[in-house]
Amino acid sequence: MSQLTLLDTDNIDFPPVEFALKEPDGLLAVGGDLSKNRLLNAYYHGIFPWFNENDPIMWWSPSNRCVIACDDFHISKSFKKFLRQANIRVTINKRFTDVINYCRLPRKEEPGTWIDEKMTLAYINLHQQGHAHSIEAWQDNVLIGGLYGLFINNTFCGESMFSLAPNGSKTALFGLSQFLTRHNVSLIDCQIENPHLMSLGATLISRQSFIEHLAYANTLVTNIDWQAQEISLV
Numbered sequence: 001m002s003q004l005t006l007l008d009t010d011n012i013d014f015p016p017v018e019f020a021l022k023e024p025d026g027l028l029a030v031g032g033d034l035s036k037n038r039l040l041n042a043y044y045h046g047i048f049p050w051f052n053e054n055d056p057i058m059w060w061s062p063s064n065r066c067v068i069a070c071d072d073f074h075i076s077k078s079f080k081k082f083l084r085q086a087n088i089r090v091t092i093n094k095r096f097t098d099v100i101n102y103c104r105l106p107r108k109e110e111p112g113t114w115i116d117e118k119m120t121l122a123y124i125n126l127h128q129q130g131h132a133h134s135i136e137a138w139q140d141n142v143l144i145g146g147l148y149g150l151f152i153n154n155t156f157c158g159e160s161m162f163s164l165a166p167n168g169s170k171t172a173l174f175g176l177s178q179f180l181t182r183h184n185v186s187l188i189d190c191q192i193e194n195p196h197l198m199s200l201g202a203t204l205i206s207r208q209s210f211i212e213h214l215a216y217a218n219t220l221v222t223n224i225d226w227q228a229q230e231i232s233l234v
Contacts, residue, residue, distance in 0.1 A: 007032030007059070012041050017061040017207060026062030026207075033057070034122035040131060043152045046211050048159075048191055053116040065210040066193040066202050070186055073177040074201035082167050083174075083233060087140045090175030090231040096127045096134040099146040103160035115160060123159070126150065133226055137171035144168035147176065149189075151224070154217040156180060157189040173200065175231045183224050187213060 003019045007029050020028040028047060032038055034057065042048060042059060051058040082088075100123055104115035126132035131152070137145040145168020149158040156176065161169035177188065190197050193204060205213075 005029040007057075009033050009035075012038040014042060014045055014047055014059065017046055017211060020061045020063070020207075022063070026060040027058060028061050029059040030056050032059070034118055036122075036126060036129060036131070039122060039126060040150075040152065043150050043157050044214070046207070046214055048157065049119070050114060050191075052114050060191075061207060062192065063207050064193075064204040065207060066190040066197055067205055067210065068173075068177065068188040068190060068197070068200065068202045070177040070181045070188060072201045073174055074199065075174070079167065079170065079174075083171070088171060088233070089138045090172060090233060091136045091138065091229065092179070092231060093127075093133055093226060093228045094136050095143065095146070096132070096148065097124060098143070099134040099136060099148050099162070100124065100160075102146065102162040102164070103148065105162070123148065130226065135172040135176045135231075137168050137175065139165060144171070146172045151226070153214040154185055154220050154222045155187050155189055155214060156185065158191070169196075170200065175233060178233060179231045183222055184220070185217075185222060185224075187217070 001019060002021045004021055004027060005015045009032060014029055017028060020026050034049065047059050047061045049057055050060050100120055104120060123132050132148060132150050134148045135146055136143060144165035145163040147158055147161040147169060149156055161173065163169040190202055193202065
């Protein structure tokens with residue numbers, strides 16, 4: 001049964017994800033707020049916010065989920081060459097505010113941004129409380145790309161990426177996959193597919209499969225130190 005739910009600020013609960021609309025695919029609820037508890041509750045249940053600037057807050061759980069299995073990240077020959085020849089390093093949580101601000105800049109093919117001021121402040125707050133994390137890619141000590149997201153249910157839920165130079169976001173995502181693999185984390189949630197993600201090895205799984213993954217992964221014991229550090233790319 002499809003049913004769009006109007007949320008209020010007094011109740012952080014969401015309807016079952018099976019209620020999400022078929023058109024537009026995955027729209028589950030509208031309204032509420034971006035408080036820490038509501039955001040964490042959303043991600044815990046496989047729901048994420050996505051809306052345009054000046055629009056009401058919209059919450060989504062699409063019928064198909066774009067994910068990357070951490071040990072299936074596709075590394076092309078040209079990317080391997082780039083990593084060998086360039087002075088590349090990847091860090092965690094060194095520049096969270098810079099990363100989200102770069103991510104909110106309008107893309108060339110898009111007139112506006114979906115990461116507005118209240119979204120930015122909400123995720124900075126999550127970062128300050130240890131829930132949201134940034135990954136930064138550097139070349140010759142210059143920031144060339146990055147991404148940010150939440151680690152919840154032993155799954156990294158990616159929110160947005162940016163590139164300031166070729167291979168910028170790809171390097172950050174590759175570094176994250178390497179880091180998570182070493183900590184026995186199997187999946188990066190990319191939410192919605194695009195050609196770039198699919199070229200890196202992303203696949204689509206059903207909503208039900210993703211929810212089952214979250215439930216299973218949450219039973220695992222994963223000890224990750226998310227303090228600011230450099231990630232080994234070996």
